[in-house]
Amino acid sequence: MKNKKYGLLAMLLALLVLIPTKAFAEEKIVDDGVIDLGTSADFPPYEYYEGDEIVGIDPDIVKAIAEELGLEVKLHDMDFNNIIASIQSGKVDGGAAGFTVTEERKKSVNFTEPFAKTSQIIVKRKDSDIEEIEDLEGKKLGTQLGSIGDTIAKDDFGEENVSSFNKVPDAILSLQSKKIDAVILDKQSAENFVNANKDLEIVDTPYLEEEYAIAVNKDNPVLLEKMNEAITKLKEEGEIDKIMAKYQGPSEVKESKGLIGRFKSTIIDNGSYKYLLDGLKITAKVTVCALILSFILGLIIALVRSAKIDIGDELSGFPKFLLTIIDKIFALFVSIIRGTPSTIQLLIMFNVILVNLDNLVLVAIISFALNSSAYMAELFRGGINSVSKGEKEAARSLGLSNLQMMKKVVMPQAVKNSLPALGNEVITLFKETSIAGFIGLADLTRGASIVISQTFDAATAYFSAAIIYLVIVLVMEKIFKELEKGFLYA
Numbered sequence: 001m002k003n004k005k006y007g008l009l010a011m012l013l014a015l016l017v018l019i020p021t022k023a024f025a026e027e028k029i030v031d032d033g034v035i036d037l038g039t040s041a042d043f044p045p046y047e048y049y050e051g052d053e054i055v056g057i058d059p060d061i062v063k064a065i066a067e068e069l070g071l072e073v074k075l076h077d078m079d080f081n082n083i084i085a086s087i088q089s090g091k092v093d094g095g096a097a098g099f100t101v102t103e104e105r106k107k108s109v110n111f112t113e114p115f116a117k118t119s120q121i122i123v124k125r126k127d128s129d130i131e132e133i134e135d136l137e138g139k140k141l142g143t144q145l146g147s148i149g150d151t152i153a154k155d156d157f158g159e160e161n162v163s164s165f166n167k168v169p170d171a172i173l174s175l176q177s178k179k180i181d182a183v184i185l186d187k188q189s190a191e192n193f194v195n196a197n198k199d200l201e202i203v204d205t206p207y208l209e210e211e212y213a214i215a216v217n218k219d220n221p222v223l224l225e226k227m228n229e230a231i232t233k234l235k236e237e238g239e240i241d242k243i244m245a246k247y248q249g250p251s252e253v254k255e256s257k258g259l260i261g262r263f264k265s266t267i268i269d270n271g272s273y274k275y276l277l278d279g280l281k282i283t284a285k286v287t288v289c290a291l292i293l294s295f296i297l298g299l300i301i302a303l304v305r306s307a308k309i310d311i312g313d314e315l316s317g318f319p320k321f322l323l324t325i326i327d328k329i330f331a332l333f334v335s336i337i338r339g340t341p342s343t344i345q346l347l348i349m350f351n352v353i354l355v356n357l358d359n360l361v362l363v364a365i366i367s368f369a370l371n372s373s374a375y376m377a378e379l380f381r382g383g384i385n386s387v388s389k390g391e392k393e394a395a396r397s398l399g400l401s402n403l404q405m406m407k408k409v410v411m412p413q414a415v416k417n418s419l420p421a422l423g424n425e426v427i428t429l430f431k432e433t434s435i436a437g438f439i440g441l442a443d444l445t446r447g448a449s450i451v452i453s454q455t456f457d458a459a460t461a462y463f464s465a466a467i468i469y470l471v472i473v474l475v476m477e478k479i480f481k482e483l484e485k486g487f488l489y490a
Contacts, residue, residue: 279447298376
């Protein structure tokens with residue numbers, strides 16, 4: 001009987017071993033029936049916005065692949081340089097954003113079979129003396145950070161001669177303002193920018209040839225296998241060639257002269273202003289919500305840390321120990337937040353702490369609220385500490401409790417003294433939200449990037465966004481000046 005039990009156990013274990021791991025992997029692939037892919041929708045014709053939808057070569061191909069697999073695909077717009085990190089963290093299953101297969105990238109992600117051939121080419125000003133690749137020696141070059149052109153150019157011409165930009169439009173603007181001499185970027189994108197900016201042209205000789213593929217999480221080899229099978233079938237049936245042909249050639253862009261003409265053509269005529277307005281709504285929502293949360297949290301931190309000084313000596317035993325511990329935790333929190341860049345904090349929230357949270361607005365609110373609360377805490381603490389010790393003692397002598405003293409004596413003066421710094425922090429928070437585009441949140445700045453991806457007029461789009469920011473900041477300044485006057489004469 002005992003041997004029989006052991007025999008059954010052995011058979012069970014054998015069956016578990018023999019069950020293909022593919023079966024488990026397939027469960028993961030078809031989870032909710034959706035393949036989540038990161039992209040950067042500011043890279044036409046490979047991915048860009050039409051209305052609220054991300055379209056282009058990559059979206060069409062991955063949709064065709066998903067259809068072959070009987071699945072759906074969901075594209076998550078984010079900063080290009082953040083896609084691989086998001087794949088590694090499990091935020092997305094893979095990435096479709098004009099990825100060139102490189103040995104360095106293979107260390108972090110797997111790649112499907114290439115589905116498109118293209119080239120990196122050189123864009124220059126028409127007044128430039130650059131005629132061939134050899135003329136780039138000693139020149140200042142611009143590239144997109146994390147792109148294959150960025151890596152190769154630094155190897156060929158030295159890191160000191162290459163400026164890496166988060167966005168291609170930023171590199172184009174630097175080229176037009178003569179801060180750099182040339183930009184290395186994808187052929188199709190280059191053609192569109194040159195078509196829209198008559199002061200630019202393309203060097204005839206391609207810088208390098210490349211192939212694009214889809215990046216896939218290393219922990220999901222079956223997804224890679226299935227995608228490769230689908231790509232092979234789509235190639236054989238000519239579907240990928242049809243998709244590529246659909247987007248061949250530069251987009252037709254109307255040339256407009258003068259500031260008003262360019263603004264009308266870029267922002268008004270094609271409805272691009274909607275992206276700016278929608279982005280402004282999200283920016284305002286993030287700012288207001290983060291402001292409320294940071295105000296509350298900052299005030300709590302300030303009160304606790306001030307209490308440690310004001311009443312710490314009056315306490316004993318466990319209450320004193322608890323107050324000391326909380327004070328040290330809050331002090332550490334403030335130091336960490338103030339000692340690290342807000343961009344890094346946002347990316348950590350997105351890729352690590354809140355990796356399972358799909359609501360980008362909420363991720364941004366939490367991240368900016370925590371960041372601002374550290375500064376709020378210090379300015380409130382400064383305001384509380386500005387109230388003289390004599391006034392506090394006088395309040396106590398009148399029989400006021402510590403709570404009454406804080407409410408009637410300390411806080412009114414603390415708010416008054418902190419108001420200028422508070423206004424500055426509110427304005428800073430509003431402008432700081434402009435980095436939300438790193439995680440794909442379609443805020444005001446991201447809205448400008450979407451406009452550029454459709455019009456290829458970076459200057460007009462950025463200036464329009466800048467004017468909106470400026471007007472709102474001026475309104476904020478006016479409000480806080482009036483508040484200061486009110487407190488001054490109160």
